[in-house]
Amino acid sequence: MADVRLTDLSCTYPDGTAAVRGVSLAVADGELMVIVGPSGCGKSTLLRMVAGLEPASAGTVAIGGRDVTDLSPQARNVAMVFQSYALYPHLTVAGNLAFPLRMRGLPRAEIARRVAEAAHLLSLTPLLERRPAALSGGERQRVAMGRALVRDPDVFLLDEPLSNLDAALRVEIRAEIAALQRRTGTTCLYVTHDQVEAMTLGSRVAVMEHGRLHQVDAPRALYEAPADTFVARFIGSPGMNLVPARLEPGPEGPCLRLGAAAVPLPAPVRARQPKAEGAAGEVSAGLRPEALALEGPGPRLTGTVRAVERLGHEVLAHVALAEPGGCPPVAARLPADAELEEGDGVALVVDVAAVRLFGRDGTAL
């Protein structure tokens, strides 16, 4: 087991495309770190650089305090689960599990013992003599996990390991992976584009876009206190609403002008975002869909309902605001019994204490 430390890591392809730009990230020993971001954000490249499959153009990778930047994959003692599983088609399940051990020249008895152990742990024992072609998607996934587990590596690297599974199986195996990681206590880097997967799995989550790290934090902190507007919009389903607003000085501190109303900035917001104290001018007010309601005290945003999604336990209403104009429709999470139809006029009450303020450059105040 070991910690992983990436320092100013960059990867630029020969055609000049920068896939990863100056990423620094520290993953503690035994931690499950999820790297999340949209397609093409460089998260898989980052993982492959840790594995040694992609050379670093600049920066260093250290595993367990040892600089492995220039070491080949086989010298790093990491195990990787690929998106396609990459099982060896000519070998049986037992052969696949034994492969990394054979490559390390372990004695036969030891290989047999470890294969049996991993197979038992992942309920693969009845499948040991089958070939990958005769396995279901979920079984293949478990064999890929087993092949990673069996060698007792310093670090697990998982590259979108659930993306080829159906939704129900994904939830099941997600829980299995989390349990397995807790049991083995092996440091784990897990790449996904699915923010729900990221939030449910990671002790910490790193959010990437265009090869850069935007924020590394616990799931709850990412949700409640996103560092910038990208993280605010990317995390959460639907993401945070960003409504143009103004900060104005008032007699008892800053006031937030939101739509037609101006309200003093509540104490919790001022405590969370001290930079808002002296700021004045245009800002973005970040509002989670659950910070908008149909009734209650607080400033109101008026608009027209554009779409209504009834999810059973709640209703998601997408509302085009009358003022401020020009911003995309906001999503409001309303009780299941909310009676709204497309085209209705509506006044959404804002829970100002839950607002997150972003400056004009998109970073949180």
Added chain:
Amino acid sequence: MTGRAQKALWTGALAVAAVGYLAPLLFLVAGAFKPDARVLAEAAGWRAVVPVGASLHNFADVFARVPFERYLMNSLWIAAWVVAGGLAVNGLAGYALARLPFPGRRLVLGAVLALLVVPFEAIAVPLFYQMAWLGLRDTYTVQALPFVANAFSVYLFYSFFLNVPRELEEAARVDGAGPLATYLRVVVPGARPVFATVAVLTFLTQWGSFLWPLMVTVGERVRPLPVGLAAFHTLPPRMWGDIFAFCLMTAAPVLALFLLFQRWFVKGAVDSGIKG
């Protein structure tokens, strides 16, 4: 015309064509077993393909008149070397061209493609002098060595390896395999069809090779079957039954090999993007 009648017509036409193609082979088989006098006498009619008075006499004759077993072993030995060496060398070359990003890769690939269109006859004489200069005339080496590296085989391997999923090789590297172990333990087992295709094609080419062995062999010691056959053909007295028996024994191993590897051969030809 109804669909059924059309189908019957097609089947009939194809059957006639099949008989046309098979006739020489049947003539060969029948002639090899017939008494010598009947072979040419009955060659012009349907009786050509009927082995009347069949015996193994012609085969015994061949073994009595020339060291057939020596020719056979020579041919097998040379073909085995070319096939084994070819699989090793051309497989690695194709893999390198498909996967390793070395400088000049495109140039080498272009050269391999260009070599595909150079007929062997064009380089036979310079090659002869080169081999003679190396003192290799009348040896097994001279018959095998120039044919181990083969542009067509390299190209077949190259096109097959291009389609091997990269993630398999990456998984092997992360699992602790070096480049050679990755090739031998992951890439090669998945490429059995193309190895079989190349083996069969190389064997066939080598088995029928005539011009080069004729140029470089002197006596019977290292003489392969095709040159032996040509010599037997001119050996008086000319016995057609014996010649047919010699021909049949020369062709039989090739037919057996093809029937044995037919499945692999077709699969490999399809997978590597060529049509069989």
